[in-house]
Amino acid sequence: MSITTIAFPNSELRNRVIAQIPAHQRADVDLVVFSDAERSAKLSRDDVDVVVLPYLDSGPTIELLDELPNLRLVITQTTGFDPVSHLPERGIQVATASGVHTGGTAELALALTLASLRGIDDAVRSQVSRVWEHHRYRSLQDRRVMIIGVGEIGSAIADRFDPFEVQLTRVASTAREDERGKIHGVDELPKLLPHTEVVVLITPLNESTHHLVDEKFLSQLPDNALIVNVARGKVVDTDALVAELATGRLHAALDVTDPEPLPRNHALWGTPNTLITPHVGGDTSAFEPRVVKILAEQVRRINDGQQPVNLIKA
Ligand SMILES: NC(=O)C1=CN([C@@H]2O[C@H](COP(=O)(O)OP(=O)(O)OC[C@H]3O[C@@H](n4cnc5c(N)ncnc54)[C@H](O)[C@@H]3O)[C@@H](O)[C@H]2O)C=CC1
């Protein structure tokens, strides 16, 4: 592809990417900062043909994309591309940073599960109030765990749960087999959910997963089941979850919510048995060096006239 200008969300990221690429490999492509493209009289919106999205941006920059007449490619710093999934059908390519968060998100899924089952949040509350309080919590060992979404991160989560001697069930959009064994299809959920004690959600957000976890799904889970969401907030019907949590029947550990950020007055902050982290699955020390490496590879390929890596299909 013949690309002339790649707009970055800030100069720090652009400079870190530039530092990764030998000068002779970036000579043809202009690496600009998006805000300059906005403000500068010299560089008009017509010039920008590639945009690197800010991390987890589903708002302002995405609206601006509609105003770039020559936009050909959007590059995300995330694995999920739900905010820009509509672009390929308009002829604009989308390339993700698939893999950038695999270890971090898999770790957090395990951490949230352990923290919730072992009542670490209760212990922290007791510590803050200087109260020595004993409760008996559930062990992860022997729990019946279901992972919904068997892609890059779902597989890494399965690897991390294995040493805990859980009874693992994996669910994907359609049934299949892999080297680890059977993967169930989502159509089998009604049969599987009543026997599931921990559900880990790690699907992309798309039409088939929007509100996958709804009132019916929740009602099929046994008492005390735990829902761990490290996918996207909208995979869960939040109203249905709040209603079910309010009864005290289920537990939830959520890295992602709908909406995000969660407003101060949102009911989820106050439901019992609920642990919330602010969408930090991939936000670890491993993120920046990885994303810079991926972006440098994208720039190098674009400069060589090659297709970027991790292009999503229209
Ligand atoms: N909490 C966080 O910080 C992070 C969250 N994510 C989320 O995790 C998602 C998954 O990431 P990866 O594993 O890298 O993606 P991936 O594309 O490798 O795997 C996704 C899997 O979900 C399956 N799937 C799709 N529709 C489904 C359905 N209706 N029912 C069941 N399974 C279905 C696909 O078949 C695929 O196996 C991302 O799209 C993103 O939304 C990703 C990184 C960090």
Ligand SMILES: O=CC(=O)O
């Ligand atoms: O939520 C993060 C992502 O990479 O997707």
